[in-house]
Amino acid sequence: MYMPTEAQVSTLWPQCDLPESGKLPFTDYSRWRLLVNDGGRHTWHYLRTDEECKEWPQNDVDKYWIGIPLNLPDLPKPKDALDAARNGYTFYKHLQSHDGHWPGEYGGPMFLLPGLVIGSYVTGMSFTEVERLEMIRYLFNRANPEDGGWGIHIEGHSTVFGTALNYAALRILGVKADHPVAAKARSTLHKLGGATGAPAWGKFWLAILNVYDWAGLNPVPVELWLLPEWLPIHPHRWWIHTRTVYVPMSYLYGIRFKMQENDLIRALREELYPTNYYQIHWPSQRNNICAADLYSPHTTILDVMNSILSIYEGCSIPPLRRAALKRAYHLIVMEDENTEYQTLGPVSKMMNLICRAHLEGPDSEAYKQHAIKRADFMWLGQEGMMMCGTNGSQLWDIGFITQALVETDLAKEEANKESLSRALGWLDICQIRENPKHYETSYRHTTKGAWPFSTKEQGYTVSDCTGEGLKAVLYLQNQVEGTEKIISDERLFDAVDVMLTMQNPNGGFASYELVRGPKWLEWLNPAEVFGDIMIEFCYPECTTSVITSLSIFRKHYPDYRPADISKTIKGAIQFLHKAQKPEGGWVGSWGICFTYATQFALESLSLVGETYSNSSYARRACEFILSWQREDGGWGESYKSCEQGAWIQHENSQVVQTCWATMALMYAKYPDPEPIQKAVKLVMNRQLPDGSWPQEAIEGVFNKNCTISYPNFKFSFPIWMLGRAHHYLQELEESKSAAKL
Numbered sequence: 026m027y028m029p030t031e032a033q034v035s036t037l038w039p040q041c042d043l044p045e046s047g048k049l050p051f052t053d054y055s056r057w058r059l060l061v062n063d064g065g066r067h068t069w070h071y072l073r074t075d076e077e078c079k080e081w082p083q084n085d086v087d088k089y090w091i092g093i094p095l096n097l098p099d100l101p102k103p104k105d106a107l108d109a110a111r112n113g114y115t116f117y118k119h120l121q122s123h124d125g126h127w128p129g130e131y132g133g134p135m136f137l138l139p140g141l142v143i144g145s146y147v148t149g150m151s152f153t154e155v156e157r158l159e160m161i162r163y164l165f166n167r168a169n170p171e172d173g174g175w176g177i178h179i180e181g182h183s184t185v186f187g188t189a190l191n192y193a194a195l196r197i198l199g200v201k202a203d204h205p206v207a208a209k210a211r212s213t214l215h216k217l218g219g220a221t222g223a224p225a226w227g228k229f230w231l232a233i234l235n236v237y238d239w240a241g242l243n244p245v246p247v248e249l250w251l252l253p254e255w256l257p258i259h260p261h262r263w264w265i266h267t268r269t270v271y272v273p274m275s276y277l278y279g280i281r282f283k284m285q286e287n288d289l290i291r292a293l294r295e296e297l298y299p300t301n302y303y304q305i306h307w308p309s310q311r312n313n314i315c316a317a318d319l320y321s322p323h324t325t326i327l328d329v330m331n332s333i334l335s336i337y338e339g340c341s342i343p344p345l346r347r348a349a350l351k352r353a354y355h356l357i358v359m360e361d362e363n364t365e366y367q368t369l370g371p372v373s374k375m376m377n378l379i380c381r382a383h384l385e386g387p388d389s390e391a392y393k394q395h396a397i398k399r400a401d402f403m404w405l406g407q408e409g410m411m412m413c414g415t416n417g418s419q420l421w422d423i424g425f426i427t428q429a430l431v432e433t434d435l436a437k438e439e440a441n442k443e444s445l446s447r448a449l450g451w452l453d454i455c456q457i458r459e460n461p462k463h464y465e466t467s468y469r470h471t472t473k474g475a476w477p478f479s480t481k482e483q484g485y486t487v488s489d490c491t492g493e494g495l496k497a498v499l500y501l502q503n504q505v506e507g508t509e510k511i512i513s514d515e516r517l518f519d520a521v522d523v524m525l526t527m528q529n530p531n532g533g534f535a536s537y538e539l540v541r542g543p544k545w546l547e548w549l550n551p552a553e554v555f556g557d558i559m560i561e562f563c564y565p566e567c568t569t570s571v572i573t574s575l576s577i578f579r580k581h582y583p584d585y586r587p588a589d590i591s592k593t594i595k596g597a598i599q600f601l602h603k604a605q606k607p608e609g610g611w612v613g614s615w616g617i618c619f620t621y622a623t624q625f626a627l628e629s630l631s632l633v634g635e636t637y638s639n640s641s642y643a644r645r646a647c648e649f650i651l652s653w654q655r656e657d658g659g660w661g662e663s664y665k666s667c668e669q670g671a672w673i674q675h676e677n678s679q680v681v682q683t684c685w686a687t688m689a690l691m692y693a694k695y696p697d698p699e700p701i702q703k704a705v706k707l708v709m710n711r712q713l714p715d716g717s718w719p720q721e722a723i724e725g726v727f728n729k730n731c732t733i734s735y736p737n738f739k740f741s742f743p744i745w746m747l748g749r750a751h752h753y754l755q756e757l758e759e760s761k762s763a764a765k766l
């Protein structure tokens with residue numbers, strides 16, 4: 026069993042003297058380059074010499090994302106909305122990568138970087154000095170200015186989860202305990218009650234680091250993997266992210282993995298708690314969760330189950346545990362191999378690495394591959410280096426901008442042809458062509474024909490990513506004259522086939538798989554900080570994307586499975602009708618919030634002919650949207666709307682949400698031009714002279730309680746909305762004049 030030694034640790038992770046704040050870069054930002062290769066992989070590299078810098082000059086993509094001004098000339102002042110959209114794309118083309126897609130930052134959650142740092146520390150996997158410094162700077166910059174703590178996400182209030190884990194990360198990265206940033210964070214942590222109040226996932230990472238005792242965690246029984254698969258509680262029925270995290274987590278709990286003690290660990294035991302670490306009564310900390318952290322309190326059933334499992338832990342049967350550990354390890358290996366060591370997400374990525382490093386050691390192929398792919402999650406931004414929510418949002422971003430170009434007719438303009446043909450080339454390589462290497466044995470859903478959220482290598486089917494990928498390809502290949510059809514009909518049929526396998530009996534679509542488990546499994550949700558994570562749920566956004574793409578597909582391919590497609594669309598529309606809130610909107614689960622889901626809903630309703638004039642669903646939705654338009658013509662919802670499932674106003678109107686709301690009205694063919702004109706004005710006023718838009722509030726969300734950034738949305742949706750609005754308002758004008766005649 027491998028474990029880094031104390032001597033190794035102190036050379037790999039030296040303590041350093043640092044400035045008091047992270048305002049200025051800790052490294053030379055002119056030396057950083059984003060390498061884009063192998064189907065959209067993103068990795069940041071620091072060039073050491075001037076020769077290297079000359080050979081590999083910094084381009085606009087590098088510069089933009091790390092905040093170096095592009096110094097582009099001012100564009101001619103737009104005369105109308107289409108002009109403004111055109112300017113937007115003129116700028117956005119500078120951010121397109123040579124391979125055709127648009128790279129981007131995918132930060133937001135504040136519980137991921139500690140996993141990266143702790144996971145690397147306990148496996149002896151070091152970082153370069155410049156990476157370490159920029160991670161420290163990121164944490165400095167992201168500490169809440171008032172109290173110096175960190176929340177669960179960049180806009181959230183300080184919690185124990187955020188503060189204890191990021192504090193530990195800072196210290197591992199080399200910040201001394203008496204540095205002002207560390208001291209301020211520590212004082213907030215103590216005010217919150219110290220690390221004993223961390224939620225289960227926080228307790229887990231601290232236990233791995235050996236600064237929290239495993240006896241202070243509720244059991245994570247690996248034996249569940251040995252249960253018969255027909256049981257409703259069997260983990261293969263859980264939401265894929267929860268089960269993919271649970272596999273290595275239960276393995277590491279099962280072996281009670283902990284880092285060997287060293288000076289830093291002994292120091293952290295003192296710093297993370299306001300009381301004496303060695304006198305803490307651990308079993309009574311299991312259900313101690315700080316009020317600032319709590320989102321989904323335990324149910325009584327969960328508490329009872331935990332008590333029973335705790336008794337079992339005291340007398341677990343060794344051969345059974347061994348067999349279960351073996352099974353879990355096999356699942357980990359299969360997951361690594363299915364995803365070329367990307368794994369499904371950043372949490373499982375680091376946990377799988379710990380398992381593999383522990384059993385197979387640092388010379389193993391698994392360790393080496395994990396080290397290579399770890400870089401795919403590390404993104405350098407203006408504030409420093411962060412850990413991303415996935416290995417990128419490549420497909421998602423390219424899907425929207427390409428559709429925007431086609432729907433606005435900007436795709437027809439000569440100046441945009443080359444860029445779009447590169448984009449189609451990227452969509453081509455991103456489609457998944459086969460089922461996974463380990464398929465049914467690792468409980469995977471079919472992948473042949475699907476588009477993933479990020480890259481083909483990551484390789485997971487997502488219902489709406491397949492929908493958006495398919496729609497983008499259909500648009501580019503069929504609606505842009507002169508485009509070569511590089512993606513064959515058969516491959517489009519494969520995409521349709523995979524979507525058709527994903528409809529649930531209620532007509533709705535979930536994210537990665539069919540809903541496999543019963544609703545009551547949510548009562549057993551042990552992660553106090555997230556909501557709705559135990560099983561797949563049907564989401565309006567996923568469902569609408571399937572309706573929309575299938576509706577467009579059947580226009581171009583009326584003979585391919587027409588009966589199945591029509592039945593699927595019908596069922597999905599029924600689901601969508603039912604999911605509408607009495608007030609008229611749809612709650613978004615992946616974007617903030619009502620404006621996001623409602624625009625997709627109205628898009629798909631319009632494709633089956635339901636609009637303002639003939640559908641009570643569309644009418645109510647328009648009225649709902651209009652009721653939230655502000656004086657300035659914009660819309661603005663806080664991320665808190667997602668936490669509470671009710672509209673909560675943001676302090677300011679937001680460009681991206683204004684675009685979603687306006688698109689919703691246009692999809693529904695809302696007849697009054699005024700609210701649309703007002704919104705167009707606002708979005709045009711916020712555009713900068715170079716055609717770009719500045720970053721505003723965070724755009725995305727997951728698991729109800731954590732936000733996530735989609736910084737590319739501030740380009741794709743304004744371009745899309747402005748271009749559409751231009752044509753839409755013209756059409757309204759024309760029909761008004763025709764009516765007068």
Ligand code: LAN
Nearest residue numbers: 266270370372414415478487489536566615726727
């Ligand atoms: C994502 C990002 C994309 C998102 C959409 C495609 C937008 C959505 O419509 C379906 C669900 C999906 C694919 C999704 C699921 C959950 C993810 C992967 C994320 C929000 C990105 C990060 C998040 C993941 C769970 C973060 C890691 C944290 C854990 C709790 C495991």
